Amino acid sequence: MNIVVCVKQVPDTATERKLRSDDKTLDRDAVDGVINELDEYAVEEALRLKEAHGGEVTVLTMGPAKAADTIRKALAMGADKAVHLVDDALAGSDALSTSYALAQALGRVGFDVVVLGSESTDARTGVLAAMLAERLGVPQLSQARKVEVNGSAVTIERVTDYGYDRVEASLPAVVSVVEKINEPRYPSFKGIMAAKKKPVETLGAADLEADAGQLGLAGAWSEVVDFAVAPPRAAGTVVKDEGDGGAKAAEFLASKKFI
Amino acid sequence: MSEILVLVEHVDGDVKKVTLELLTLARSLGEPSAVWAGPGYSDAAKAKLTEYGADKIYVAGSADLADYVVAPKAELLASLVGSASPAAVLVAATAEGKEIAGRLAIKTDSGVITDAVGLVEGFVADQSIFGGGVNVHSRVTKGTPIVAVRPNSTAPVASAGAGAEETVDVELSDLAKTAHVVERVKQEKGARPELTEAAIVVSGGRGVGSGDNFALIEKLADSLGAAVGASRAATDAGWYPHQFQVGQTGKTVSPQLYVAVGISGAIQHRAGMQTSKTIVVVNKDAEAPLFEIADFGVVGDLFQVVPQLTEEIAKRK
Numbered sequence: 194m195n196i197v198v199c200v201k202q203v204p205d206t207a208t209e210r211k212l213r214s215d216d217k218t219l220d221r222d223a224v225d226g227v228i229n230e231l232d233e234y235a236v237e238e239a240l241r242l243k244e245a246h247g248g249e250v251t252v253l254t255m256g257p258a259k260a261a262d263t264i265r266k267a268l269a270m271g272a273d274k275a276v277h278l279v280d281d282a283l284a285g286s287d288a289l290s291t292s293y294a295l296a297q298a299l300g301r302v303g304f305d306v307v308v309l310g311s312e313s314t315d316a317r318t319g320v321l322a323a324m325l326a327e328r329l330g331v332p333q334l335s336q337a338r339k340v341e342v343n344g345s346a347v348t349i350e351r352v353t354d355y356g357y358d359r360v361e362a363s364l365p366a367v368v369s370v371v372e373k374i375n376e377p378r379y380p381s382f383k384g385i386m387a388a389k390k391k392p393v394e395t396l397g398a399a400d401l402e403a404d405a406g407q408l409g410l411a412g413a414w415s416e417v418v419d420f421a422v423a424p425p426r427a428a429g430t431v432v433k434d435e436g437d438g439g440a441k442a443a444e445f446l447a448s449k450k451f452i
Numbered sequence: 453m454s455e456i457l458v459l460v461e462h463v464d465g466d467v468k469k470v471t472l473e474l475l476t477l478a479r480s481l482g483e484p485s486a487v488w489a490g491p492g493y494s495d496a497a498k499a500k501l502t503e504y505g506a507d508k509i510y511v512a513g514s515a516d517l518a519d520y521v522v523a524p525k526a527e528l529l530a531s532l533v534g535s536a537s538p539a540a541v542l543v544a545a546t547a548e549g550k551e552i553a554g555r556l557a558i559k560t561d562s563g564v565i566t567d568a569v570g571l572v573e574g575f576v577a578d579q580s581i582f583g584g585g586v587n588v589h590s591r592v593t594k595g596t597p598i599v600a601v602r603p604n605s606t607a608p609v610a611s612a613g614a615g616a617e618e619t620v621d622v623e624l625s626d627l628a629k630t631a632h633v634v635e636r637v638k639q640e641k642g643a644r645p646e647l648t649e650a651a652i653v654v655s656g657g658r659g660v661g662s663g664d665n666f667a668l669i670e671k672l673a674d675s676l677g678a679a680v681g682a683s684r685a686a687t688d689a690g691w692y693p694h695q696f697q698v699g700q701t702g703k704t705v706s707p708q709l710y711v712a713v714g715i716s717g718a719i720q721h722r723a724g725m726q727t728s729k730t731i732v733v734v735n736k737d738a739e740a741p742l743f744e745i746a747d748f749g750v751v752g753d754l755f756q757v758v759p760q761l762t763e764e765i766a767k768r769k
Binding site: 206212324336359361373416446 | 463521522523526546547548550551552553554555557558559561562563564565566567576580581582583584585586587588589590591592593594595627630631632633634635636637638639646647648652676694695697700701702704708709719720723730731732733734738743744745746747748749750751752753756757758759760761762763764765768769
């Protein structure tokens with residue numbers, strides 16, 4: 194089975210994240226990049242699919258040169274090879290542009306199943322799996338908390354507000370996974386060493402045979418008009434419980450008409 | 453005034469509160485048209501949508517709209533965008549709502565904005581990003597603005613619309629019917645409101661100490677008619693089911709009141725609740741970062757404070 198797992202390098206959420214004043218995009222240079230947390234679950238699920246059904250796991254990422262660290266992490270976990278879309282012309286892409294570039298790359302790489310995390314911790318749009326399924330014309334099996342492949346049939350448990358839906362489709366398909374679908378493995382020392390020798394293909398915008406007008410900041414379908422650091426919330430009242438803490442909290446709630 | 457499509461969220465035939473919020477918001481920007489997708493439409497639903505300002509109600513009742521994942525709803529909306537040329541399309545910023553918006557954006561060559569917490573003239577959206585650290589105004593620059601609006605962003609206000617009904621027969625493509633919902637599994641959540649929709653959320657964290665102790669959180673929640681949430685520490689420990697996790701890798705909530713009990717408030721948690729209007733924190737550690745964003749905080753033992761609070765609320769009813 195040809196498994197492609199999409200990963201994204203995101204700023205460490207423990208650091209202060211900023212938009213740049215000039216182009217109003219995320220300042221990726223100023224922060225440490227880490228693999229998007231939910232993508233670790235995607236890599237793990239891709240590896241489990243390979244272990245159960247054979248085949249190969251290809252890591253696909255779009256991002257600046259330093260996103261190579263994130264590729265190495267996925268390779269160290271056990272993926273076989275990687276494709277890195279890196280080009281200044283791709284910088285500032287919104288979700289539509291990103292899905293376009295990734296879909297073009299997936300068309301070139303080929304796949305039976307594409308696995309990705311259900312959202313990134315930076316943009317948090319949660320739309321990419323749906324957009325990729327739309328662009329690639331394959332089933333959307335998103336928000337999966339369980340994935341089972343049987344021959345060309347694939348079944349997932351899709352998380353819903355009321356519980357989950359059991360969803361069936363045929364491969365090829367796009368699958369996005371939620372946290373808790375599995376327990377991502379830690380890269381072993383051997384895995385880390387092996388990752389250094391695994392092939393990473395670098396692609397630029399020109400390799401995608403894409404309409405350049407739909408890529409990068411200039412091709413985006415939306416824009417940030419302006420932004421500001423959120424003002425700190427007005428200081429509230431904090432009381433020490435002297436045996437009446439619950440009653441004081443109730444008074445507060447009553448003063449705000451919650452009770 | 454121009455037409456604004458609002459995709460109706462409904463469960464068991466009932467219109468969800470977020471749809472009433474979206475209709476209220478749409479009224480301030482144009483003439484709302486509700487779009488009902490799937491079975492379950494009734495006179496009661498019509499009355500509700502009309503009461504909150506729907507001038508038109510497009511009804512597409514085919515079961516296929518619910519029985520295949522996301523794609524059919526995006527096709528329905530795309531067809532309406534084509535025929536009605538609306539000024540904008542609003543959906544709820546739920547996981548599925550955002551996915552519908554994403555596919556619709558591609559189909560209609562339009563931009564999409566997710567997790568708007570406000571929307572003003574010109575369809576300029578307010579977003580709160582990076583765990584609430586930065587406020588952004590954004591807008592769509594190509595096609596029809598498609599905006600996914602977070603539940604609880606607007607208070608629903610009734611103001612009757614014309615409620616003219618129009619049946620829509622949408623011919624779904626084969627491609628829209630490739631991910632088949634073969635079973636819906638409903639996990640019991642009791643009578644509590646849904647977490648992302650609830651006006652009040654009471655969440656418990658590490659300080660709660662055990663799954664059994666979550667009964668305290670549930671009692672407080674029930675006294676307020678609230679949903680129950682949990683921090684990642686609590687769900688990771690298995691004290692409360694994962695689908696109730698509030699935070700960066702869980703649900704994002706934006707209620708009128710958020711009560712955090714025994715939660716220290718790491719950025720990962722704040723990312724899921726920072727746009728709550730009023731925040732109350734109970735924690736024994738005075739240094740807990742969540743106190744920094746609390747409107748009211750109690751430094752104390754939650755096992756003393758929470759039962760007292762629950763009792764006081766009951767007394768005041």
